[in-house]
Amino acid sequence: MNSSKGRTTLDVGADGVAIITLLNPPVNSLSFDVLDSLKENYEQALRRDDVKAIVVTGANGKFSGGFDISAFGKFHDKSVRAPKPGFVSLEILSNIVAAAKKPSVAAIDGLALGGGLEVAMACHARLSTPNAQLGLPELQLGILPGFGGMALFSLHMPNCGFFAKLILSYFSGTQALPRLVGIAKALEMMLTSKPVKGQDALSLGLVDAIASPDELVNAARRWALEILELKKPWINSFYKTEKLEPLGEAREIFKFARAQTRKQAPNLTHPLVCIDVIEEGIVAGAHAGLLKEAQAFQTLVESDTCKSLVHIFFAQRGTTKVPDVTDSGLKPRQIKKVAILGGGLMGSGIATSLILSNFPVILKEVNDKFLQAGIGRVKANLQSRVKKGAMTQEKLEKTLSLLKGALDYEGFRDVDMVIEAVIENVSLKQQIFSDLEKYCPSHCILASNTSTIDLNLIGEKTKSQDRIIGAHFFSPAHVMPLLEIVRTQKTSPQAIVDLLDVGKKIKKTPVVVGNCTGFAVNRMFFPYTQAALLLVDRGADVYKIDRAISKFGMPMGPFRLCDLVGFGVAVATGGQFVLNFPDRTYKSLLIPLMQEDKRAGETTRRGFYIYDEKRKAVPDPEIKKHIEKSREMSGVSIDPKLTNLPDKDIIEMIFFPVVNEACRVLDEGIAVKAADLDISAVMGMGFPPYRGGILFWADTLGSKYIYSRLEEWSNKYGGFFKPCSYLAGRAAKGAPLSLTVDPAKSRL
């Protein structure tokens, strides 16, 4: 069997232009095999007398998605074969340089990202289709754009000669992009990791011309020949200077970029390193910049941040790979029309998400007043996009025309999917599902957005259990990226495949989980809040906890979050857990006591914080009296150690119970794999992606350590901290927590 990972093809036309095509489906990533083959074909094209010019392009409408990210994993676990000398760009680029008499033009369709764009920037001109995506998203992976640096890293040749450095720099994104589009724009593109469209790339100077997908390669071959005939300029990006801002202005731009970066990503160093490398190239010249890039790349690619972010990249793509479901040959059926029941906060958010992705939607409510309110919410959601400049008024009208209101089930006769989003009331939901069975076609998927109620119970009065499924969105549904797809023992694989497809089409990350109270995310959230309440009852400070957790990288601390979701919701969901998992519930009276004081969180402007009109949260000294009362009524004693806990201990005491619950979820087979829980934590809880997700992070600390800490607190503070048997078992073996779950136990 051929185990090579991609290649390039060489095709020489009668006009003397060699077309080199990158071929490595699905995104033509630059694996070592592709790079080897690129080098070989370049050499051949340069050698052959019948080749006058070269066009580089990508197969199947995509230039390249960049360097093969799976190879980073091999760097990390050190399993990669040592790259042979002259690997990656050195030989390829020395040939491009040596080929000064044969111009190269990049023909970009689909996407040119990361190393893909770096290859294109090494060419003498670039042509693109209007909608192609061009960008350097490497910071998202914890590294910086640097094939130049990568070449040095791969070659292990820090003392390489001047000529080699000169050659390598052609492939360096940090040095080439600012010279093509200016420093400010290049910084923006790298720091945000956001690509630009071909049409915009043209006005920025990143590409030289636009062509339609059908015309692209022919236009590029003509361009290459015209370079040869000196009718078009022959440009080496590396030597361009006219786009660079004057030095004084450049320094200001770098200063501003650093300040913004420190504010937005205080825990991350690699964006600052990237700025340093670009600045070095501007101030001391591209060769100096390249050397700095090389050193930086080596450090960054081995960093925990890179390991975590690469894990998240693949974990996110892995959520749609469900054993015995997505590998069983089933194809998603086309969902042409969706109905939503309930126009409240959730229903209107879900409707917004669907119409934004061009699904016609029927929104059903019980009366006209509620219906108009629901439609009004959808309108407001779209309007806020218009305000932010993310949508035109015209597009808003067009999008809204996909939404139809209804007060009965008549319009449900041709829908392919229904999503119920009414209040959490079992008998109401049971009634709705038995009505749906009567009105909807027999293929229609019957989904519920419940966050707590057993799906088997919801579908109890129907004969359609195989098409009943959970579609658990997170609030606000049109913004939050996660979709929990909840499967019962009876849900058909086809219904899962269909919902996975809809999830992807509405740009959510779908995670398939089993049926239980709280599913995956809310089960992990529960101990998070409980641990924080336990610490406060035992002497810790509310605001110190929130600060420590925010510093760790969560968007906000547990108390600020309670204020945001509202005490009503916190108590209601908490109640479900108390009912279902009484053995590990910590019963604090603090929130009910605060409710008695007419505090309900941000909506009443009083919760753990007080809020001004601009929703700015300020600590409230008044809550001290409630805390004291809660302690007194619960009969717990203050532990002096907890009154002055270092941040590290706060983080561990709050997150280790979350890790413990994640272990239970995995052990019970509620989640298919540990990586799904990492994604659920990142996208559902706001866990920092650069820590790799909850279990990935836990494994960096070790199961033994986590077990011993939980055991110690369990003895001291009670059963809430008691490590579960899964965690105990892993700790006894010194094994990672993310080892695959025993398939026999899986509920999926």
Ligand SMILES: C[C@H](O)CC(=O)SCCNC(=O)CCNC(=O)[C@H](O)C(C)(C)COP(=O)(O)OP(=O)(O)OC[C@H]1O[C@@H](n2cnc3c(N)ncnc32)[C@H](O)[C@@H]1OP(=O)(O)O
């Ligand atoms: C030295 C250099 O400077 C370093 C680099 O170049 S690092 C790489 C820089 N490039 C990137 O970060 C781009 C990463 N990829 C993406 O953003 C998106 O995958 C994309 C925009 C290319 C395509 O998105 P989309 O169409 O939604 O498809 P998506 O599901 O994400 O990817 C399709 C498949 O391609 C794989 N893939 C995408 N980019 C890849 C890459 N650069 N390397 C390896 N595999 C890649 C995905 O893992 C997925 O595989 P799967 O089907 O087995 O799950």
